[in-house]
Amino acid sequence: MNKKLFGLLLGVFVIWGSTIAFSQCGDHIKQTFQTCGGHCGSVVRLTCEGVGSNCQDDTGDLGFGCCGLMLFEPGGCGFAGVTRPRELPPSVEFAAFKEALVLRKKPTLTGTNLPAIASCGDNKNAFNQWLEAKLKQRQVSR
């Protein structure tokens, strides 16, 4: 009897949990893609849009536009790690975001408000370093 009751409760909990998980993004979900070149493979990304969408994976501020499901064909890009289709967290988006946050803490672009852009090669900071050098070069020439 107890087992049956436990099973029933578990079933209800799972259904309820699934509903919550998949209704987080509601129909604000938007499917777009991310690419880093034909040979690196490309990314299919389901991205929640809109104010009021809860963030399943903490990629945005709570209760504010978020990025969720990540589906990917593994390739040569740095961000193209193994992901588990049909699962929300932890997404590569979140990993990339964390990576960007780490980069953000490095004062590579002192005195500017430029965002950190993670390069999709081996050296994650390659793009930032190049951008910084280019901007300094432009400032000097002015």
Next chain:
Amino acid sequence: MWIAALAMTFAFITGAEGPDALPSARVLQIGSTQSMEAPPFSFYGAAQSDKAGNLFFHISAGSYRRPVVLKLDRSSGDPTLYSLDDTDMQKAVFRQFSVTPAGQVSILCQMTDGKFYVLRFSSKGTLLEKIPMDLPEQLSTESFVAFDSGTFLLSGFYGGQAEPELRGKGFMALFAESGKMLKKFSSAESVDLKSVSQRISEGGATVGPDGNIYLLQASQVLVISESGKIVRRIRFQKPGSASAVKIAVSQNLASIWLLKAGEKKSVTADYLVLDLFTGKPFGYYVPGKDLGSAAIAVSFTSHEGFTFFDTQNGHVDLISAPLK
């Protein structure tokens, strides 16, 4: 007999004839490669270009929601970044961006207060103005395109949080430079909210060399004048599983990006090129294997063909694949 002839004449005059069948596919091959200095980066959605051929990307700066656009000068390879300061960045969610033929960048954002804004930038990447837009919060945007004059057009649909009678209904309007709505179109396409999120988001728009907007919808192109008059409809066929996500117009040719999600959730793109004189297909193109397994073009011109973005050599390569 005469009824059929009359019907055909009527269809020709009104442009109501069905779209032509897709021609057999031609394979795009590498023509030439332009190596850029820029290290590899990734970007979201379709890239855009101005009439000088410079490329603009919604670059990946950690999250799709971040409104950061990168310009790569096509001849020098120099970068320009269009972005917000840290404080504003935390409050903004990227929706769409537009590049005018002259190269002015505007980003459509929704802020944490639910309000939409158009952010207009100088050619050096400085934020010039933040234009408040009177748009419903529940709008899911599909296309956003600006004229050099500052007028812009926006299309989308009402999401599931909208009033019941509006859910899934299309929205399309023309706005003045100030953000004031000039005209609301009644012919906006509605969507099925249950299925719209199951495929890659459709829609795109560009300003053609004739000064008209070419607005891409799921199975037709609307040609709209700057005064808001729909001057032409060009219907087209596409494979059932494909999403029409970008349009580029060059001389008498319009190219439509048709994206498909593969079995392993990779994305591949085919290209339908329409002859604007006749409204009929000019050719249907698929990338050759040498362009990579997931080659997606970043621009199109009638004289250069398609340009692909690649990073396999440790820097950005722009690979031209001419039309055959």
